[in-house]
Amino acid sequence: MTFLKRIFSRLSIVSIALLAIACTVPPTAEPLPPTAVPTARPIATVTGEPTPLAIETVLPTITQTSEALATSTQVPARETIVIPIAIYILDDADDALSSQRTIADIEAIYERVNEIWEQADIEIEVQIIQRVTVPNELLLGINRRDFFSFFGAVNRGEVNLPSFAPIVGFYSKELGGPNGINPSNSNAFFVMDTPSVYDERVTSHEIGHILGLHHVLDDAGRLLYSGTNGMSLTEEEQAVARYAAEGLLAGVR
Numbered sequence: 001m002t003f004l005k006r007i008f009s010r011l012s013i014v015s016i017a018l019l020a021i022a023c024t025v026p027p028t029a030e031p032l033p034p035t036a037v038p039t040a041r042p043i044a045t046v047t048g049e050p051t052p053l054a055i056e057t058v059l060p061t062i063t064q065t066s067e068a069l070a071t072s073t074q075v076p077a078r079e080t081i082v083i084p085i086a087i088y089i090l091d092d093a094d095d096a097l098s099s100q101r102t103i104a105d106i107e108a109i110y111e112r113v114n115e116i117w118e119q120a121d122i123e124i125e126v127q128i129i130q131r132v133t134v135p136n137e138l139l140l141g142i143n144r145r146d147f148f149s150f151f152g153a154v155n156r157g158e159v160n161l162p163s164f165a166p167i168v169g170f171y172s173k174e175l176g177g178p179n180g181i182n183p184s185n186s187n188a189f190f191v192m193d194t195p196s197v198y199d200e201r202v203t204s205h206e207i208g209h210i211l212g213l214h215h216v217l218d219d220a221g222r223l224l225y226s227g228t229n230g231m232s233l234t235e236e237e238q239a240v241a242r243y244a245a246e247g248l249l250a251g252v253r
C-alpha cells in the first residue's frame with residue numbers, strides 16, 4: 001500500500017467513524033469540537049492504526065448529550081389510584097360467632113390503612129360498611145377456612161350483600177388460626193377480631209395479596225412479610241400493586 005493510499009485509508013476510517021457517530025447524535029447535539037475534524041490533525045503524526053484521539057474528542061460530546069437528555073426528561077408525578085372497597089362485618093344469627101367490631105372501629109382502621117398504602121399512591125375508598133347476618137354453619141365453615149361454601153351462599157343470594165366493589169373485605173370473629181386470609185384467586189379477604197399484629201397491618205397485607213403481591217421471606221419490616229407489623233413496600237412492590245390495581249379497576253385480574 002502506498003503512503004498516499006494509507007493516508008486516504010486512515011482518513012476514510014476516521015471520517016466514516018465520525019460520520020457514524022454523528023448520525024447517532026440527536027439533532028440537538030452541539031457541533032463537534034474543531035479537534036474532532038480529521039483535517040485539523042497534522043498528517044505527519046498519523047502512523048499505524050487509525051488513532052483513537054479523534055474518536056475520544058467526539059465521545060465527551062455524546063456523553064454530555066446523553067446526560068442533558070436524561071436530566072431534561074422529567075418523571076411525571078404518580079397519580080393516586082383510588083380502589084373502592086365494600087366491607088361487611090359478619091354477624092351470627094345466634095350471636096355467639098358475631099364479630100365484636102363496630103362500624104366506627106372499621107372506619108378508624110381504614111384511615112390507618114390509607115397511611116400505609118399512600119406509599120404506593122393507592123387510596124382504599126370505603127364505599128360501604130355494613131353488618132350482615134350469616135347462617136351459623138357458614139361462619140363455622142369460615143373458621144375451618146371453607147370459603148367456597150360462604151361464597152356459594154353469597155352467589156345464591158342466601159347471604160345478602162347489598163353491593164360489591166373491586167375489593168370486598170369481611171370482618172369475622174374467628175378465622176380458625178390466621179389473622180387474615182385472601183382466599184386464592186378472589187378479590188375478597190377476611191380479617192379476624194383479635195389479630196396478633198396491628199389491625200391496619202393485617203388489612204393492608206391482605207389488600208397487598210389482592211394487588212398481586214406475594215410473601216417476602218427475608219425482611220420483617222416489609223408489609224408482605226408474614227405475621228409482623230412491617231409496613232414498608234419496595235418500589236417494585238408499589239409498581240406491581242399499582243399495575244394490579246389498574247387491572248382490578250378495569251375488571252381484569
Ligand SMILES: [Zn+2]
Pocket residue numbers: 205209215226
Ligand atoms: Zn399473607
